[in-house]
Structures are given as structure tokens and as C-alpha cells.
Amino acid sequence: MEQLTELSYALDTFYFLICGAFVMWMAAGFSMLEAGLVRAKNTTEILTKNVALFAIACTMYMLCGYNIMYPAEAVNSIWPGISFLIEGDHSVADVLASKGDTYYSSMADFFFQVVFVATAMSIVSGAVAERMKLWAFLVFSVVMTGFIYPVQGYWKWGAGFLDQLGFLDFAGSGVVHLCGATAALAGVMLLGARKGKYGANGEIYPIPGCNMPLATLGMFILWMGWFGFNGGSQLAIHGIENANAVALIFVNTNAAAAAGVISALLTAHLLFGKADLSMSLNGALAGLVAITAEPLTPTPLLAAIIGAIAGVIVVFSIIGFDKLKIDDPVGALSVHGVVGIWGLLAVCLSNDDSTLTAQLIGIVTIFAFVFISSFIAWYVIKVVMGIRVTEEEEYQGVDFSECGMEAYPEFTNSGSGK
């Protein structure tokens, strides 16, 4: 019997670690996606940002974020409090005495959580690409991953007031994706559009990404990583019911992404008359974001419908932001923000425990808190050190001014992409 408990603990821990490794892999996905969608002259900088933000997220979340989000003793359901650094893991005796309540390593839980916070932060880097100062971005990432993300994460996943209100967000359409997109929106609004993106008379000039295979690779990496993201959020695989749940989550996640591709491809075809690759990629990601709030209760067919609607939404949202002159080079605001909201609302289509009220309160709370706190953080950074590169640096490409290194020194013709 004790050996069975031990084995079950090992299986759940292993499942958690593998799912976490898949989520960590998403850092590569965001890096490739964003590097593919910017111009060659800004590629080294976006890569550096992505590598550094992942490192900062892992470090800040270890130093304080995890304890804010999952405090041993919270002050109250709004204010978490930090009461300990990462403790040692469960002792064998404690696990055996818990009668199954303690069924996986707390370190494995930390590992899974730490790669989630990096995902949230990765969303930001794409939206502010091609004109933000690198160090300003990294300072913001310290604030975001150490404080902003953990506080709203506590409200839901740390058993804070949003959780008590009945707000449902299985794997983070809100806590991760809407949170990241909202922080990005605050940054984009303070930052302004890229030079040459919008004309004086309302013209919108497309700025094509320099490397579409890289962007496609990034999408596939994210799709793969999402199996860990959603599948691991069941938090256990021992027993028939958990195993069935994880399997259904994998199927639904895949079905939503697939349907998102098809609907975005068709929508873009109807609008533009072409098979638009970048919209297809965003359609896949939209399907994934939409199903993240509730990947367990829908049937696969409903999951596909939720994903298909997300694929339509994302196309119109990207067009809409451009009309509003809110410049988002990779479409992150649409994919993670607008579709994140759709995902949170779609919970009500299949989960009987959900209420539209609670979902709306959750959406408004996350949006308001993250927007205001991020705006303040971005604003302070802007005043203290500036957030935007000079016009000359932007023209020349931020790779030169920020990193001193070209991404493709032998490929680009002088003057190209400028």
C-alpha cells in the first residue's frame, strides 16, 4: 500500500515535470515566432529580450513571485503576503501520512508554475517589438514576473477572492494570456506605433516579417508546448478519472488549434483573397488560447467550435487594432488578449459550475489590475530611463544600437527593410 502511494507520487511528479518541460519549450516558440515576424534589423534584439525575460522570469518567480502567488499564510484574499522562501520538498513520512492529499513533489509544482510566468511575459515582448529599449523592457519584466503576475495569479490560483467568487480559468486564458496581453497593451499605448506603420491620412502600411519559416516553427513549438500547458493543469494523472481528463484535454487542445487554423485561413481568404500564412499561425494560437480557460468540460466537437470562433475573432481583432493605430507587430494583443476574453466567456458553454457574472468579474479584475499596475510601471520606467529608442536608432534597427550585433550579417542587402 505504501509502495503504491510512492509509485503514484512518482508518476504524478514525472507527469508534472514533463508537462513543465513542454511549457518551458514554449519560450523557444515565442522567440522564433517573434523573430520571424519582425524585420531583420530588429531580430537580435527580440531574441535577446526573449532569452533574458525567460531568465528573469525564472529568477524573480523563485525569489518572490511564487511565494506571493501561493503564500503559506496570506494576509487576506486580496493581499497575499510573503511568508517563506521555497521550502524543502515533502518528506516521505508526510506524504504517506497525508493519505493521498499530498501526491506530487512541491518542487515539480514550482517548476511547472515558473515556466508559466515566463509564458505570460513572453507575450509582452512581441507587442512592443522593433522600437522599445531593451533594458527598459527587462526592468519591466522584473516587476511583471516578480509582482504583477503573481498578485493576480494569487487571486485565482492561490485561492484568492476571484477563486472564491467562482471565476473559472482552468489553465490561464485570463491569468496568463489576458494578463500578458494587458501588460503589453499598457506598454504599447505609452510607446506608440513604429515609424512608417501608419500614414498621416489613415493609411496602414504592412511591415512584413523577415522569416516566415521561423514564425511557423514558433507556432508549432507553441502548439506542442500547449499540451503541457493545458494537460499539466489537471495537476494529477493518477487514477482513471485523472488520466481520462488529461487525455480529453490533449484532444480538445488539439481540436481547438486545428479548427482555429481552418477558420482563420478561410476568413482571411474571404477578406483578402489569399491563403494568409500569418493569419493561419495566429488562428492556431487563437484556438489554443481560447480553449485554455476550459479544456476539460467541452466535447472535442465543441472544443473545435470554440477554436473556430477564436480563429475568426483573431483576424478581425488584428484588423481592428490596426484601424485604432495600436501597433502590435506580432498580433499578441489579439491572440492573447481579445481571444483570451473569448476563452473565459466560452467556459460558460460547457461548464455548469460557471456563471457569466463571475467570468466577467474575473475579466474586468484582471484587465483593470494588470493595466493600471503595468501602466504605472511602464510610466515610471519611461520617466526614469525612457522606453523608446531614438528615431535614428529605430531607422537603423535596434540590433545595432541595443545589441551591437546583426542577426543575419550576410543575408540582408544594405538598405533593405529600412
Add this chain to the structure above:
Amino acid sequence: MEQLTELSYALDTFYFLICGAFVMWMAAGFSMLEAGLVRAKNTTEILTKNVALFAIACTMYMLCGYNIMYPAEAVNSIWPGISFLIEGDHSVADVLASKGDTYYSSMADFFFQVVFVATAMSIVSGAVAERMKLWAFLVFSVVMTGFIYPVQGYWKWGAGFLDQLGFLDFAGSGVVHLCGATAALAGVMLLGARKGKYGANGEIYPIPGCNMPLATLGMFILWMGWFGFNGGSQLAIHGIENANAVALIFVNTNAAAAAGVISALLTAHLLFGKADLSMSLNGALAGLVAITAEPLTPTPLLAAIIGAIAGVIVVFSIIGFDKLKIDDPVGALSVHGVVGIWGLLAVCLSNDDSTLTAQLIGIVTIFAFVFISSFIAWYVIKVVMGIRVTEEEEYQGVDFSECGMEAYPEFTNSGSGK
């Protein structure tokens, strides 16, 4: 005891899901391989095809393919019949009552199967690259993944007549790889060669791929994914015998791929005097395809020999197709078709249950059924909407006409590769 059954069910389900995620990852592998081996001007289109076909395969297989391939009540061993949509998963009571017969989630099985059908379809996209209309291809992928693949899959894996005849195909050298290559062959024959590939007097002009690191990455992704492809096809890992089987499959899969690289590299060196990277990549894939029909009964040394022979075959096969003026930009017909046949025959080298007769019947059946049904499908599509882009569009690159987007807008010199 019941807890042990529950835990075993969880482990098998988890194993299935992770193997499935590895196979899904192969979609990225095919995308990168094919994007690396075409010219820059046709890259966006091949990427779009690969993303869309994966989405279509997942959706069509959910809507009807899975139920054709694994019908609850088949009409007979040749005609499957569709008798249900995806059912709910096994109940706890049913699993416990089954005394071990039901040992993993049916959703996990569906997930594993659905990524297989996408693999078969991915094989086609490479062979028809650089001149086929995108939407014609996608229409074919609906037919292929919803009907053609599932029917012949039913004959073997759904316990149809090929299975009853004793035809052996462990993980799909025939059902997946030969099937995909045969559908591709039918398409290529109706489509014709790329302009400029073959001269009037029998000259063969090489058309080099534009991005060899991408092609190499694709090969490595496929190699990695193949551990899930073959390893998951044991269908269970619980118990010592299953675990040993899966471990041996991993070792044999790796040994065959490694030997395929070495033999293809040496063969190409003897023929051309150079260390040919693209032949090395095809050698690895050939080794993988060859061992797929029977990765369990050979010793690792025999697996290496099977892979080494595959590496030689693939080089001569690629040369041979070129002599026949059958234009296959990525070598898919050779890697998956010719070597798939070799793999099916090689089953007889180690599996005492195999007969050469049954293997030959299986090969002929799959080839004939898939070729004829694909040819009809391609032909109808050709008549209705056309399958080939215009000469002008081909010259300009299909990216422009089909997708309206360049893959590398800043890298290619105007006129290059045309």
C-alpha cells in the same frame, strides 16, 4: 488491487499521450524539412500547406476518419462502416471490470491516431511542392485524411482483411508511409515536373533547397518524433515485457536511423565524391521508415543493417525517379514509398510470424487502393478546379500568387532562384 489497475491505466495513458505529442511534433519536422528543400519563392506556400493539412487532418479524422478506421461495428472486413462519433471515455467501473483488457483512455488512443494521419498527409505536400495549387491540395487532404487513409488503415489496424491475412506492419511503413507516398505519386503524375527541372535532351537540372539548416532541423525533429511514432505503437508500457519492448523499439529506431545516415553518406560520397548533406538527411529518414514496419523483433545490430540498406536504397531511388522524370522536390517518394516497401519486406528478416506472401499482398493492396483512389480524387480536383498553377505563377513563385506573402522578403535578391 483496484488502485494498482488505476495507476497502470494512468501510466499507459500518459505514455500514449507523450508519444502522441512527439508524433504531433513531426508536423513541424515535415514543415521545416520541406521549407528548407524548396526555393525561397515557394516557401510561404509550403508552410501554409503544412499548417493547414495538419489542421484538416485532425479535423477530418475526428469527424469521420477515426470511426471508419476503428468502427464499433464494421460491415465486413473490407468495408468498415461508420457507426458512432467519438464516444465518451471508459468509465471507472468498466475499466475495473475489464480485468486489464481496457488499460488506457480511448481519448488518448484517438490523440495518438490523429497525429498519425497527419503524418501520412505531410508526406504528400513535399512531393507536389513548388507547382501545385494550394486550395486543390487542401481539398485532396480532406479526401485523403477523411477517407482514403482510414479505409486502408482499417484493413490492417482496424482488424480488417489485411490483418486477418497475416500482413504485419507494426507502426506503419505501409499504412502511413507507403500510403502517403503513393497518394503523392498519383498527384505528381497528374501534375508533371517543375519547369526547368528536366531538359529536352534528358538533362536533369538540380534545383537546390534554399535553407539547409531548416531542412536539417526538420530531419532532427522527425528523428525525435519517431520515438513516439514507433515507441507508442507498442500501445502499452505497463509490465516488464511491454517496458522492455518499448525500450528495444527506441534503441532499434535510433540504430536504424544512424546506420541510414552513414550508408547514405558513404553511398553519395562514392557516387558524387562529396559529403552530400541532403542525402544524409534522406538516409536518416530512410532508416526510420524502414524500421517502422518491425522495430521490435530485430536485434539492434539487425536494425542497423536494415537501416543501412535503406540508406543505400534511398540514394539510388532518388536518382532513379529523376531518370524517370518523376519530379519529387524533397525525395518523399523514395524515402516513404520505396523504402517503405523495403521496410515491409524486411519484417521477414526477424519476425517468425511474417510471411513474404502476406507482406507482398499488403504492399500491393495498399499501393493499388491508394493509387487508384488518389488518382481519381486528384483527377476530379484537376477537372473541377485545376491542380497546377500557371507557368507565370510558377516562374514568379507560388508564394506570391497563392499566399500574397514572401517568406524572406529581405533576404532574396530580386530575380534569385527564378
Add this chain to the structure above:
Amino acid sequence: MEQLTELSYALDTFYFLICGAFVMWMAAGFSMLEAGLVRAKNTTEILTKNVALFAIACTMYMLCGYNIMYPAEAVNSIWPGISFLIEGDHSVADVLASKGDTYYSSMADFFFQVVFVATAMSIVSGAVAERMKLWAFLVFSVVMTGFIYPVQGYWKWGAGFLDQLGFLDFAGSGVVHLCGATAALAGVMLLGARKGKYGANGEIYPIPGCNMPLATLGMFILWMGWFGFNGGSQLAIHGIENANAVALIFVNTNAAAAAGVISALLTAHLLFGKADLSMSLNGALAGLVAITAEPLTPTPLLAAIIGAIAGVIVVFSIIGFDKLKIDDPVGALSVHGVVGIWGLLAVCLSNDDSTLTAQLIGIVTIFAFVFISSFIAWYVIKVVMGIRVTEEEEYQGVDFSECGMEAYPEFTNSGSGK
């Protein structure tokens, strides 16, 4: 009870296989990293080397390396002896009779080990890039993976004299990384620097890599793969203690890599005034190499400190090798060699069983043995077939002379990068 043993065996075997697949994936990481950091004209060749060395490593280790490293009957603790080819796997009866001593498939163990040896060999290819003859390199890889690596591996992991002395190296900062770097150093010294790297008056000319997104992708692949590399080296996950250990290893591995990025980024910023992407990538890898010798006993905070120090070391080491005119295009000597030594010494910071003496003996032994044996091997190869391409070939790029194929035929302007 027997069923529990069977299930435990299956879980450990599965864990081993998945960790092994992650390590295999590192082959793609090295390929992409190195392909990104060399010039376009030498890219096909470095890719070919990486694909071929992986294949050779897997084949040679199967044919003789594994049995040298883990002999059934060693001659003595210095001289291993080869006593068998790969045996069949454990029988069910033997496993059950072993009372838990035999807890995973021996084939799974072989699979895990075989991908390790490929890692060691991958380290070499980067350091000798852009001027070494391809076939000379492949001949060396036969010697390295079949003999040199296994012999020193036997001394530690095969229970040879270094193990008996108390030398500690959990996952291979010494046995894998220092070993690979030392073999590379011997090769680099016989090979000499690339033309144009060092001026007559002590000038050092930077030779930028041609594809930084590829290099970044390579780093992320390696980071992901390292979870298998270190996590699998616990060799078991059954039971609470093992599961906790593996979880802690994942967390520490991640923390060290993250800290390495941050410290290398800051160090480079202080030295050069820029956010240096390539130093950030090397910082991540340095953190990973440093924690590899002991990822289990440090707390996550100590792991981060060990990684942070590694990130500083690697920057100064790369600068130092350049001052010594030891030309290492990708920084492999610093990342794997110098930092490998740091990792072996850092074991003493947290593991009470370690002694500085034993660690120093281990370092000196591995370095001396691998350097001398590699130097002899390289020297013989140099005399017999030559190891360096001609000056003309180097100027033109080794892709042309060695592989007859350009990596990016449409992207590079004639004359660029030469």
C-alpha cells in the same frame, strides 16, 4: 506485489526513455547553435558533421563503446575490457527475483547512454568549425566515441578508479563536457586559427555568426534537452525520494541556466556596453554545464549562484582564449571545458561526500587522458590524411569543397562573408 514491481519497472523505464529522447534532441541543439554561429559559406559542412557524428556516435557506442564503459567483467579499475555485445534485456523472472535491484530495462539504459556520447562529440565539432576537413573529423569521431570517451567514462560511471577515489560527477560536467572540450582543444591546437581571425600585431577580428535566430533556437533546444540530461541521471524516479530528487534537479538545472543568462548579459554589458546575445546564449549553456556535476544537493538559490558564476567565467574565458589566439568559433572550449571544471569544483559547495582532492584528481585525469589520447589521434589523422582544408578552400568556404552544396544558395550576396 509482483504487479507493483512490474509497474515500477515500467515507470522507471519510461522515464529513462523520455529523458533519453530529450538528450537525443540536444543533437539538434548543437547543430542549430553551431550552424548559427559560423559563416554562411561553412554551414552545410557543420550541419553534415553534426548529423554524421550523431550517427557515428550511436553506431560506435553500440558496437564497442558501451561495453568498454560498462563491462560485465572488467580487467581492472583502469583497463575495462570488452566482454560482451549488448545482451538481451532482463527477463521477467530475473526482475521479480531481484527484489527491486533491477528496476529498469537495460536497453533503456543503453539508449540513455548512447545519446550522452553523442553530446560529448557534438562539443568538438563547433570548436574546429570552418577549417577542418570533414572526413578527418569523422574519423576522429569514430575513435572518440568508440574508445576515448568510453574509457574515461568507465573510470567514473563504470565504477572504475575515479569512482573508487570519490570523484563526483553526477551527470557529466567532467565525463561529458570537459571530455568533449578537451578533445576539441587538442584538435584546435593542431589545426590552428581560421584565416583572418588574428592579425599580425595581436589584433582580434570578430567573425560574426550568420544566423542568430538559429543559434538562439539551438540554445533553447539544449536547455530543454538538459532536463533529460540531468534529470535522467538520477537513474530512477520510483518512490518519493527519487521523485523529489528528479524534481529538484529540474528546478536547479533551470535556475542555474537562468542565472547564467543574467550574469553573462550583465558582464558583457559592463565590458562592451551592449546587450550581447551570443554571450547570453553562452551564459545559459555555462549555467547548465556548471550545474551538471551536482544538480541534486544544492538548494535552488545555490544552484542559481553556481550558474551566475559560470556566466561570468564564460565571458572572461572566451575573451581569454582569443587573447591566447586559440580560435574557437562557438566558444565550446569555454562553455564546456573551463566551466565544466568550475562545475566539478562547485560540487564541494553542497555535497558533503565530495573532497576537493578527489575533484582535482578527476579533473586532471580526464583532461590529461583525453588531451593526450585525442592529440595522438588527431596527429595520426593529420599525418595520414590531413586535417585542414587548403587556404583556397577555406577562403571559398568548406561547403563548396567538402559538401558541394551551399546552405543558403539564394540569400548570400556573392563575396559576402568571405
